[in-house]
Amino acid sequence: MKIVKKSDVIIITIVIVILVILFSFNKIKNSNGEFIVKLNGQEILKLSTPGEYEIKNEKGELLTIVHYDGKYVWVTNSSCPLKTCEKTGKIEKGGKIICVPNKIIIETENSQELQTW
DSSP, rough: OSSSOOHHHHHHHHHHHHHHHHHHHHHHTTTOOOOEEEEEEEHHHOOSOOEEEEEEEETOOOEEEEOOOOOOOEEOOSSSSSSSSHTTTTTTTTTTEETTTTTTTEEEOOOOOOOOO
């Protein structure tokens, strides 16, 4: 008695090829998004050109400095006490930097929010 038939192997191979193609298209589609910076949940800045950006609160106080080189985003000189956002390092598209004390989120523009409740 044969456990695996030739037709089963062909069907499994076709399914795997289709899944690889779908994931490739999804990655290409999501790779064009810009990074956005949110302060208190509101989008305040789009990072589309390389540079150094100062993030300030409503009072004009400097909260953090964000760097963008065209591919990676990273934070330097944050005013938060633990500097966790600085220690996150460089992120690519799909990554996130979150600074809880300053209420700043840096993420890809078309990233999906997860519902946790």
